Amino acid sequence: MSTDPLLGRSVPLVPPLYQSSVYTLPDLDVLDRIVNLEEPGFIYARDGHPNARHLAEQLAALEGGTWALVCGSGMAAISAIVLATVQAGERIIASNRLYGRTTQLFGQELSRFGVKTTFVDTGDLEQVRQAFREPAKLLFVETMSNPLCRMVDVPRLAEIAHQHECLLVVDNTFATPVLLKPLERGADFAMESLTKMIGGHSDVTLGLVAGRGEHLQAMSAAISIWGLASNPFDCWLAGRGLATLPLRMKAASANAAAMADWLAEQRGIKRVVYPGRADHPDHELAKTLFTEGFGNMLCFELEGGREGVNRFLRLAPGVPFSPSLGNTTTTLSHPGSTSHRYVSPAEKKRQGIGDGLIRLSVGVEELSHIQSEMKRGLV
Numbered sequence: 394m395s396t397d398p399l400l401g402r403s404v405p406l407v408p409p410l411y412q413s414s415v416y417t418l419p420d421l422d423v424l425d426r427i428v429n430l431e432e433p434g435f436i437y438a439r440d441g442h443p444n445a446r447h448l449a450e451q452l453a454a455l456e457g458g459t460w461a462l463v464c465g466s467g468m469a470a471i472s473a474i475v476l477a478t479v480q481a482g483e484r485i486i487a488s489n490r491l492y493g494r495t496t497q498l499f500g501q502e503l504s505r506f507g508v509k510t511t512f513v514d515t516g517d518l519e520q521v522r523q524a525f526r527e528p529a530k531l532l533f534v535e536t537m538s539n540p541l542c543r544m545v546d547v548p549r550l551a552e553i554a555h556q557h558e559c560l561l562v563v564d565n566t567f568a569t570p571v572l573l574k575p576l577e578r579g580a581d582f583a584m585e586s587l588t589k590m591i592g593g594h595s596d597v598t599l600g601l602v603a604g605r606g607e608h609l610q611a612m613s614a615a616i617s618i619w620g621l622a623s624n625p626f627d628c629w630l631a632g633r634g635l636a637t638l639p640l641r642m643k644a645a646s647a648n649a650a651a652m653a654d655w656l657a658e659q660r661g662i663k664r665v666v667y668p669g670r671a672d673h674p675d676h677e678l679a680k681t682l683f684t685e686g687f688g689n690m691l692c693f694e695l696e697g698g699r700e701g702v703n704r705f706l707r708l709a710p711g712v713p714f715s716p717s718l719g720n721t722t723t724t725l726s727h728p729g730s731t732s733h734r735y736v737s738p739a740e741k742k743r744q745g746i747g748d749g750l751i752r753l754s755v756g757v758e759e760l761s762h763i764q765s766e767m768k769r770g771l772v
């Protein structure tokens with residue numbers, strides 16, 4: 394029953410928005426009990442607030458974790474994991490195919506604090522084993538890499554990491570817990586950019602860390618001390634998005650699979666990259682890891698490089714050039730200029746991120762509508 398006299402015995406069906414940065418407390422004893430976790434309550438929103446707690450509880454259950462914490466962005470969630478677990482002088486092993494900002498965080502920022510990162514092809518388990526010739530605190534991978542959807546074998550990476558007393562962190566943003574739950578496959582931390590498919594409507598910037606067992610206190614302290622917290626309204630919106638996540642992922646995955654095959658038949662396209670297609674280098678692994686489809690992300694490479702892309706963007710405004718992903722409607726991005734803008738030309742070449750590469754985040758619209766909008770750019 395509600396304790397709010399205005400509400401009496403009625404309880405709102407939808408969780409209320411607690412848009413308050415601070416709470417009032419009756420006395421010092423209550424404050425002490427809240428701080429010591431002896432009774433529920435909140436004090437200051439940067440330390441925690443009901444909308445973040447509510448969202449985190451739902452996501453912990455969905456991820457198969459014992460706890461989850463919401464942060465102000467996906468990058469804040471990655472930072473929280475590092476800040477809570479890694480000391481100066483320790484080492485990280487990371488995939489050499491990550492979202493560009495994550496690569497910058499590990500390769501440039503953390504080296505300023507005495508944390509060294511070794512980048513390896515985490516699709517090659519032998520390379521990963523070799524990298525453990527020196528100890529490492531974290532092994533960091535993306536389930537499906539941004540942008541080319543290269544897959545990693547999460548259970549086997551977990552085995553290798555744990556043999557070396559290392560924690561496996563999986564950025565599950567492209568897959569979402571609908572396709573794969575990293576914690577159930579052996580990962581120590583699942584990380585998500587809630588800004589993408591989980592928020593689902595391109596109106597929030599949030600991130601998630603979920604785990605099992607220890608690390609909750611250290612992570613929670615890092616979020617508060619380093620100022621990585623979320624705001625209530627974003628959490629409230631993300632909760633609304635979460636309610637339809639499985640439906641949206643199923644519909645968008647079906648659309649993406651059909652779009653990938655359709656694009657492969659169109660003129661002016663050099664290659665289509667989708668893990669659900671037999672010609673994707675990790676198709677077999679994707680089949681063993683995913684049971685609910687192959688996701689809503691795909692790439693295609695246009696003939697004509699950068700100019701070919703500009704032409705497409707100008708002719709097909711109905712597929713907005715909007716450098717994020719996970720909206721209900723189909724949007725596209727150009728990884729070379731956006732998510733991987735600061736990656737060196739040599740690195741882009743190695744990863745296969747060419748000037749003509751377009752990344753499509755397929756939405757839940759009618760397939761025929763997406764195709765007719767795309768067709769305008771492919772004349």
Ligand SMILES: Cc1ncc(COP(=O)(O)O)c(C=O)c1O
Nearest residue numbers: 466467468492539566586588599
């Ligand atoms: C795979 C992946 N991880 C992390 C992030 C960072 O998330 P955010 O933008 O919410 O900080 C992104 C953003 O595009 C991403 O694509």
